[in-house]
Amino acid sequence: MTSNACVIGCTGLVGHQILKTLLNLDACETVSTISRRAPKTGSSPKLNAVIETDTTKWVSRFAALSPIPTTVYSALGTTRAQAGGIQNQWKIDHDLNVELAKAAHAAGTQTFVFVSSTGTRGLLSNVAPYSKMKIGVEDTIKSLGFKQAIILRPGFLMGERDVAHTGGPFLEKVFRGMKTYLGQGAQDTFAQEDEVVARAAVKAAIQASEGKAPSNYWVLEQRDIVRLGRDEWKA
Template sequence: MATAVLAGSTGLVGSNILSQLLAHPSFTKVYAYTRRELPDNPQDAPKLHPLLSTDSATWPAQFPHAAKPSVLFSGLGTTRAQTGGFDAQRKIDFVLNLSLARAAKDAGVQTYVLVSSSGASASSYFGYNRMKGELEDSVKALGFTHTVILRPGLIVGERGETRAAEAVLRGVAKGLGRVSAGLTEWWAQDAGVIARAAVEAGVRCGQGEREKGVWVMGMAEIVELGRERK
């Protein structure tokens, strides 16, 4: 039985990871960073421990060292539109993510699971992909026993905010998905699928089913690992 920490618990993928963690028998406690109150669900109360602060700069200092968590999941991310520019976005997507990863490493966390992005590369011409690649390289360098990096494509799901360009692509993905999942899974993945893959990867690492080191998961492997089993 394990204790998990989650960053990005109210985002599209992060909220799905939170649901997966709360329902998974391998986890007895889930510490979830959040800027706002999480939905009230009495059934989850014994397991869920919100780390609530509107000032995300305080989050690394709030890391629950005393709980001795074994895994940190991060679905933390934002957009230029939400923050007002790329520099502000970088403070969340790169600086805060890396600060939380360092806090986890200092607390003895063995497994770090990061939801990154396809195309992530520190040498990319595109600022977003370069930032994601720099984050990947930085967390690899921390030397967790297990570092899991998921690289999904377009993330399909209902977002709280409107992103016009993505909304069009999501509409296309949903339409094609109704015909056949195979028409979309190679370029767009459902947030629930990504979340299940992230949690399953964390469990496998924690149970010693994966070799130590870095596990980079592309879109096909995300779909395979995150597909609901009947």
């Protein structure tokens, strides 16, 4: 089990849920976070919340964590609008994730879990900036040779965001309508709840620690996320 964990992107939609899930697990002894603002979960005796507004210092702050996290979860990401342009988004979604993955490997982290996105390897992936960012991080994690690497590729993420994405509320309404009129399976094909994705990330890490991962580089597509995070999840 992931007794000492670290969550990067803990104030975001999925990262917040990963943190909340870990804090509620008896087997998880400590959870560190590095973020620009305090986590929404509030205080906990398990929580070591590092607040650092300067993201260029996150790698050094990670290296200073004690104990060294055995498992690192990264749900770090932003939008082009929030970042102020594609170049600034690249610095967060790609560069910072890559730097943190390298720092985690160098520190001795055993398992690295990265929340990517569905369609990153699609037909237009080599020209779409968003896909190129995700591919770059995925490929770096794979090349580092962690004892266990886990990549999640969810569809549209549903949940309560602090800042709504452009078109997000409309799309969420559409996907929730699918469940109402066509059933849960129709919604699962395109979108997943933030809590389901978070639980799948934690469940996969638990299974990996028990030697149940299918490989040391495990990619979870949408159907796998739904299975682990909802159908097979036990609190």
